[in-house]
Amino acid sequence: MATVRKLMVQGVTSGAGKTTLTAALCRHFSSRGTDVVPFKAQNVSLNSFVTADGGEMAISQAYQAWACGLEPSADMNPILIKPKGNGQCQIVLRGRPWKDLGQGGSDPEVIDSLREQVLSAFRDNASGRELVLIEGMGSPVEMNLKDKDVSNMWLAKATRSPVILVGDIEKGGVFAGIYGTYLLMDEEERDLLKGFVVNRFRGDASILKEGIEELESRMEMPCLGVLPMVRFSAPAEDSLDLSRPSGYGSGHGDIRQRWMSELDGVLEKWEGAWDLDRVRGLIDRV
Amino acid sequence: MINPTEADQDDSEENYGRHASVLRSQMIRGLIGGNPECAHHPCHHPEQNCTFCFCPLYPCLDPELGEYVISRRTGGRVWSCQGCLWIHRDDVSSSLFEMMPEIGDRGLDERTRSELKAELEKKHRKRAKAIMVLGATSGAGKSLLVAALCRAFRNRGLKVAPFKSQNMSLNSMVTADGDEIARIQDLQARAAGTRPRGELNPILLKPKGGVTSQVIVEGKPLKDCTVQEYYSEFVPNEAPTIISRNLERLMRSNDVVVIEGAGSPAEINLRGRDVANMHVAKLAKADCLLAVNIDWGGSFAYAVGTLMLLDEEERRLFKGVLINNMCPGGGSLGDSLKLVERTTGVPVLAVLPHIPSLYLPVEDSMDLDQRDEGEGGTTVAVVRLPMISNFTDFDALSLEEGVKVIYVRTPEELESADAIILPGTKNTVQDLLWLRESGMASAVLAKAGTVPILGICGGYQMLGRKIFDVHGLEGSGPSEIEGLGLLDAVTHFDSYDKRTVQVHGSLEDAGEVRGYEIHMGRTESSERPLFRLLPDSRPEGSWDQGRKVLGSYMHGLFDLPAFRARFLAMIERRDGVRCNDVDHEAEIDSSLDRLAAMIEEHLDLDALLGGDGHGP
Numbered sequence: 049m050a051t052v053r054k055l056m057v058q059g060v061t062s063g064a065g066k067t068t069l070t071a072a073l074c075r076h077f078s079s080r081g082t083d084v085v086p087f088k089a090q091n092v093s094l095n096s097f098v099t100a101d102g103g104e105m106a107i108s109q110a111y112q113a114w115a116c117g118l119e120p121s122a123d124m125n126p127i128l129i130k131p132k133g134n135g136q137c138q139i140v141l142r143g144r145p146w147k148d149l150g151q152g153g154s155d156p157e158v159i160d161s162l163r164e165q166v167l168s169a170f171r172d173n174a175s176g177r178e179l180v181l182i183e184g185m186g187s188p189v190e191m192n193l194k195d196k197d198v199s200n201m202w203l204a205k206a207t208r209s210p211v212i213l214v215g216d217i218e219k220g221g222v223f224a225g226i227y228g229t230y231l232l233m234d235e236e237e238r239d240l241l242k243g244f245v246v247n248r249f250r251g252d253a254s255i256l257k258e259g260i261e262e263l264e265s266r267m268e269m270p271c272l273g274v275l276p277m278v279r280f281s282a283p284a285e286d287s288l289d290l291s292r293p294s295g296y297g298s299g300h301g302d303i304r305q306r307w308m309s310e311l312d313g314v315l316e317k318w319e320g321a322w323d324l325d326r327v328r329g330l331i332d333r334v
Numbered sequence: 335m336i337n338p339t340e341a342d343q344d345d346s347e348e349n350y351g352r353h354a355s356v357l358r359s360q361m362i363r364g365l366i367g368g369n370p371e372c373a374h375h376p377c378h379h380p381e382q383n384c385t386f387c388f389c390p391l392y393p394c395l396d397p398e399l400g401e402y403v404i405s406r407r408t409g410g411r412v413w414s415c416q417g418c419l420w421i422h423r424d425d426v427s428s429s430l431f432e433m434m435p436e437i438g439d440r441g442l443d444e445r446t447r448s449e450l451k452a453e454l455e456k457k458h459r460k461r462a463k464a465i466m467v468l469g470a471t472s473g474a475g476k477s478l479l480v481a482a483l484c485r486a487f488r489n490r491g492l493k494v495a496p497f498k499s500q501n502m503s504l505n506s507m508v509t510a511d512g513d514e515i516a517r518i519q520d521l522q523a524r525a526a527g528t529r530p531r532g533e534l535n536p537i538l539l540k541p542k543g544g545v546t547s548q549v550i551v552e553g554k555p556l557k558d559c560t561v562q563e564y565y566s567e568f569v570p571n572e573a574p575t576i577i578s579r580n581l582e583r584l585m586r587s588n589d590v591v592v593i594e595g596a597g598s599p600a601e602i603n604l605r606g607r608d609v610a611n612m613h614v615a616k617l618a619k620a621d622c623l624l625a626v627n628i629d630w631g632g633s634f635a636y637a638v639g640t641l642m643l644l645d646e647e648e649r650r651l652f653k654g655v656l657i658n659n660m661c662p663g664g665g666s667l668g669d670s671l672k673l674v675e676r677t678t679g680v681p682v683l684a685v686l687p688h689i690p691s692l693y694l695p696v697e698d699s700m701d702l703d704q705r706d707e708g709e710g711g712t713t714v715a716v717v718r719l720p721m722i723s724n725f726t727d728f729d730a731l732s733l734e735e736g737v738k739v740i741y742v743r744t745p746e747e748l749e750s751a752d753a754i755i756l757p758g759t760k761n762t763v764q765d766l767l768w769l770r771e772s773g774m775a776s777a778v779l780a781k782a783g784t785v786p787i788l789g790i791c792g793g794y795q796m797l798g799r800k801i802f803d804v805h806g807l808e809g810s811g812p813s814e815i816e817g818l819g820l821l822d823a824v825t826h827f828d829s830y831d832k833r834t835v836q837v838h839g840s841l842e843d844a845g846e847v848r849g850y851e852i853h854m855g856r857t858e859s860s861e862r863p864l865f866r867l868l869p870d871s872r873p874e875g876s877w878d879q880g881r882k883v884l885g886s887y888m889h890g891l892f893d894l895p896a897f898r899a900r901f902l903a904m905i906e907r908r909d910g911v912r913c914n915d916v917d918h919e920a921e922i923d924s925s926l927d928r929l930a931a932m933i934e935e936h937l938d939l940d941a942l943l944g945g946d947g948h949g950p
Contacts, residue, residue, distance in 0.1 A: 061630040062630055187632030187635055221471040223643060224600040228642070231639065231677060
């Protein structure tokens with residue numbers, strides 16, 4: 049693990065754009081010849097995918113694997129939580145159904161064993177690769193959930209990964225969301241946080257200038273990009289993503305090819321809106 | 335009112351006794367409410383009560399109600415209470431009327447006046463308590479929290495009004511007086527039991543596509559502005575006066591004014607240019623509440639970040655944070671609540687539950703994507719035009735058993751539709767172009783004759799043969815555009831005039847309809863009319879019965895059951911559709927009462943109002 053490089057994307061909220069941003073970074077690095085692999089410790093989703101060897105994982109990580117030019121493997125998403133209703137969830141661990149748990153029903157021993165599995169999957173997944181792009185889950189500062197965290201700052205600390213934080217401007221209050229997330233982190237966490245990204249912006253980004261400069265100076269870290277709103281098709285992750293375009297038409301042929309060509313379209317539209325050199329520079333700064 | 339500063343009156347305190355006869359005649363006249371016969375009416379505002387044209391408490395010398403001015407006649411000091419609206423409230427004048435003692439030859443003496451005033455003050459606030467709900471994001475639930483507070487205060491017998499200085503929305507409606515206001519402020523007015531009017535939402539922005547919005551001030555269209563013009567000219571030069579004059583009037587004529595912010599107050603790139611949030615909070619000296627939606631995650635971050643990006647003076651106005659939309663079984667928030675207070679100094683006052691199946695209009699189109707409504711086998715597809723407006727029109731349809739209303743933007747989604755609606759739009763021409771480019775136009779045409787197709791407002795204009803926009807009012811330059819040709823009608827945009835009016839009428843044969851028109855452009859049709867409008871049986875709308883194509887300018891046409899039943903009867907596949915005589919408005923009222931009960935249960939309203947729960 050010491051030799052592989054890492055970068056983690058965390059979000060201010062669910063649906064802030066972590067999955068897409070991570071997939072776009074996967075695509076970017078792999079197209080430049082980097083041997084990159086995605087990782088998300090835990091996903092809550094009913095949209096799952098089955099790997100060639102019969103392992104079950106979230107389709108979002110499969111999508112990110114394709115963006116890396118790889119076959120999906122369950123270790124890219126070792127914990128998949130599938131809500132079954134009535135507060136019960138099926139836990140899929142490293143590709144296989146493990147057990148059902150009630151909501152919030154995870155005692156410290158369960159968390160310890162899940163953390164162990166996450167790290168072990170992380171090592172196997174990263175083995176022999178140059179770069180792991182890690183996606184966080186939900187918000188990293190749900191203070192009531194911190195001692196059960198297996199997918200956000202706990203993982204960043206355990207793997208010594210630099211983190212970038214993405215906020216969605218579409219619902220408003222994005223400066224508050226980003227700054228509040230930073231304020232609620234402890235010192236060690238703030239140390240790992242290297243920059244932030246504003247997602248789903250419409251219009252002329254220059255009107256955000258004053259706000260972004262104020263945040264940069266308050267948080268002492270750079271804004272890495274203001275990414276324009278892009279409509280494109282990708283596998284839906286969870287119920288929060290219902291607003292994605294649906295029935296956009298898969299056209300003829302393989303939907304996965306279509307997803308990849310649309311992802312390339314996203315990268316094209318984001319060209320110049322983010323500072324990828326700076327992102328690359330962050331990777332080695334931990 | 336008998337104006338003490340007018341030259342023809344001698345209102346000096348020494349001459350007070352001379353008004354004894356005026357006071358007596360007022361009492362004999364009785365509680366008259368407003369007095370439209372009076373040449374000066376309305377000297378304050380249309381709602382004023384004129385019973386005490388001359389105030390029996392004059393001169394009260396209460397600095398909150400009046401001030402000394404220099405008399406134009408004598409050059410001496412005279413007490414002026416021109417701006418006082420207290421005595422002109424229905425509730426205040428009726429209380430005073432009941433309390434009034436016999437009037438002696440010298441009128442009421444000073445002691446009697448001050449006793450009367452003290453009694454009145456026990457019952458009625460002189461100046462409203464201002465409570466403001468701000469949101470950490472859009473969609474934090476501000477609008478409904480304001481409605482909930484309005485209804486809860488009204489239920490406590492207080493006189494209450496909602497206020498939102500600036501709203502951006504395409505869901506507007508027309509009041510009985512012809513004012514155009516955001517639909518949500520109309521709902522809040524209903525919750526408060528006050529007349530909906532422009533004053534409650536003095537600035538309404540209606541996006542027209544691109545960067546342009548129509549600016550509506552005090553209910554009337556003023557002009558079109560680009561974002562740039564709005565922030566660099568309108569906001570600094572015009573907005574503050576418009577906001578303060580409307581807010582001030584509400585503050586003087588109510589017990590409580592419940593104010594709604596807009597978006598987030600911490601958009602730090604707009605510092606100094608945001609007139610919808612802290613500007614109003616400071617103006618009203620409001621007790622502020624910050625609403626945060628817990629549903630998306632990151633709610634503590636949003637709460638803390640919002641408060642910490644405000645300056646100290648602003649932060650001090652916040653009495654608390656409201657965590658909104660908590661789902662049952664959402665787990666314990668534990669020490670997170672205390673952490674918010676430790677970090678910001680502002681406590682979390684309540685964790686409010688998500689209230690399921692409220693029957694209330696939604697505010698903006700963001701919510702539409704997740705808004706397929708009703709359950710049932712019959713699908714009514716509303717075409718999700720990019721500039722869709724007034725989609726509250728379809729709330730009533732989703733009440734029908736067996737009907738599902740879905741919002742669609744692709745031809746594939748239209749395939750299963752049992753009826754199609756082209757809704758209103760803020761920009762007919764551009765949305766018609768979108769309809770063509772997206773393939774939706776051909777998809778609609780392909781279904782023509784098999785399922786009913788209804789166009790409302792902009793959608794109606796699209797159904798016709800042609801649209802003439804000779805002056806380029808729709809922003810695409812002077813143009814002549816082919817419509818879908820499903821109705822033999824043509825629309826002309828020939829002036830900037832806008833028709834905003836409430837309408838009543840009936841179906842051709844029978845059945846009442848009620849709604850409102852908000853549109854530019856006029857349509858000439860040779861089809862059979864759909865409605866007859868009061869008072870003169872003016873024909874409205876178009877109906878090609880054979881092809882089942884209908885068009886109308888009337889928003890809200892589904893609100894009463896008659897047209898709903900007519901429309902659904904035209905659908906062939908109607909598995910399990912049962913038309914209900916559901917009263918749209920009664921449903922809304924009962925939802926408002928549920929909201930009020932929720933807020934009473936979870937938030938200490940007595941503390942919020944200050945002390946006894948009634949006032950000072």
